[in-house]
Structure formats: structure tokens, C-alpha cells
Amino acid sequence: MTEQQVLECRGLSVGYGAVEVARDIDFAVPAGHVLALLGPNGAGKTTLLTTLAGLLPQLAGHVVVEGEEIPPGRPRTANKCGVVLVPDDRALFAGLTVRENLRVASSSSSMGFDEVVDIFPALARRDTVAAGDLSGGEQ
Ligand SMILES: Nc1ncnc2c1ncn2[C@@H]1O[C@H](COP(=O)(O)OP(=O)(O)OP(=O)(O)O)[C@@H](O)[C@H]1O
Ligand SMILES: [Mg+2]
Known part of the structure; x- marks a missing residue:
């Protein structure tokens, strides 16, 4: 049986309009796991988290929370699915x-x-x- 993924990103590109900050992001977080994101200043960590929270539309790719696809730039939908960003x-x-x-x-x-x-x-x-x-x- 495959482990249930709480959060999945597939082929995600994040950035600001024409400015792509990070691309081809793929990961999955299984239930009960903690994922830490490490990288130098300006690498795009906050941009990715802001995108996962639906506050910034992704430039490409998919965000899936507990099997439900989060439409780009829809913070209420992301929040209803259980995504909470603590900035x-x-x-x-x-x-x-x-x-x-x-x-x-x-x-x-x-x-x-x-x-x-x-x-x-x-x-x-x-x-x-x-x-x-x-x-x-x-x-
Ligand atoms: N509102 C914005 N508009 C345009 N570019 C931005 C904006 N916010 C951040 N950036 C740029 O996007 C890039 C990634 O920034 P981001 O804040 O995601 O980095 P970070 O990995 O969280 O860095 P840090 O470790 O310093 O917090 C940087 O080059 C930054 O200057
Ligand atoms: Mg940051």
C-alpha cells in the first residue's frame, strides 16, 4: 500500500510574474513526517512557501494537499485544505x-x-x- 501523501508538489515553478525564482520542484510529504527546506538567502524558500499557501500563483506545476489540487493563487482554498503559513x-x-x-x-x-x-x-x-x-x- 502506498503511504498517504499530505502534501505533494509536482513540476512546480515559483516566482513573481515574469521572474522565475525556482523551477522543477518535486517533493511529497507523507503523513506524520516533517520536511525542512534549506537554502541560501534568496534561493526561493519563502517564495515557495507563499505559493504553497496560495498567496502567490505558481508559474507552472501542481500543488496537491491530501489528494486535492490547490488552484493557483487561491489562499482560501489552500487554507480550507489545511495549509497554514506562519510568516x-x-x-x-x-x-x-x-x-x-x-x-x-x-x-x-x-x-x-x-x-x-x-x-x-x-x-x-x-x-x-x-x-x-x-x-x-x-x-
Ligand atoms: N515581492 C517580490 N517581488 C520580486 N522579487 C522578490 C519578491 N520577494 C522576493 N523576491 C526575490 O525572489 C528571490 C527569492 O526570495 P525569497 O524570499 O523566496 O528567498 P529565501 O530563500 O526565502 O531567502 P532568505 O533565506 O533570505 O529568507 C530573491 O531574489 C528576492 O529578491
Ligand atoms: Mg525567506
Whole structure:
């Protein structure tokens, strides 16, 4: 007898409109198992979880929960099938750029943009990106 799969992804591609973040994702989680998803900052972990929760439509492929296919971008349907997303959160101004966020923060701190970049050099390349478009770890 095959073990019942609680969650299955088949040929899943996730991303934002024309921007594909990860593709060809295939996995199945049997009942009673825990799956941990590991990867570097920006790899697409949160994008995948947001897609599984139906908050972001997949670009291709299928999400199946307890045998029922979840239509793309339907959070209520996903939730009714038992999918719950518990997000982390950060106090950023999503519409402001990285540099603008740091400028706001520097009004209550002695650190400016250059000092922060000394500690997190990867931010130098992202200074004009909106904070809301960064990955979680980058935020
Ligand atoms: N709202 C968005 N619009 C456009 N691109 C985005 C958006 N959110 C994230 N991205 C981009 O998608 C890619 C994957 O981001 P994601 O947040 O899924 O990564 P992650 O694996 O969760 O990283 P982390 O470990 O830092 O949390 C990154 O390049 C990120 O900049
Ligand atoms: Mg993340």
C-alpha cells in the first residue's frame, strides 16, 4: 500500500510574474513526517512557501494537499485544505529602497549606510532595491 501523501508538489515553478525564482520542484510529504527546506538567502524558500499557501500563483506545476489540487493563487482554498503559513516579519518600509530604509534608521542610530555596508557588504549591490523585494534574510 502506498503511504498517504499530505502534501505533494509536482513540476512546480515559483516566482513573481515574469521572474522565475525556482523551477522543477518535486517533493511529497507523507503523513506524520516533517520536511525542512534549506537554502541560501534568496534561493526561493519563502517564495515557495507563499505559493504553497496560495498567496502567490505558481508559474507552472501542481500543488496537491491530501489528494486535492490547490488552484493557483487561491489562499482560501489552500487554507480550507489545511495549509497554514506562519510568516516571520521585519519592521521595514517595504516601498522604500534599502538606502532609504537605512537613512530612516540612522536618525535614531549612529550608523550610516557606509557603516552598515561594512558589516553586510551584500547590501551595497541592493541599495536601490525596494526593501519589500528583498529576500527575508536580506531584509
Ligand atoms: N515581492 C517580490 N517581488 C520580486 N522579487 C522578490 C519578491 N520577494 C522576493 N523576491 C526575490 O525572489 C528571490 C527569492 O526570495 P525569497 O524570499 O523566496 O528567498 P529565501 O530563500 O526565502 O531567502 P532568505 O533565506 O533570505 O529568507 C530573491 O531574489 C528576492 O529578491
Ligand atoms: Mg525567506
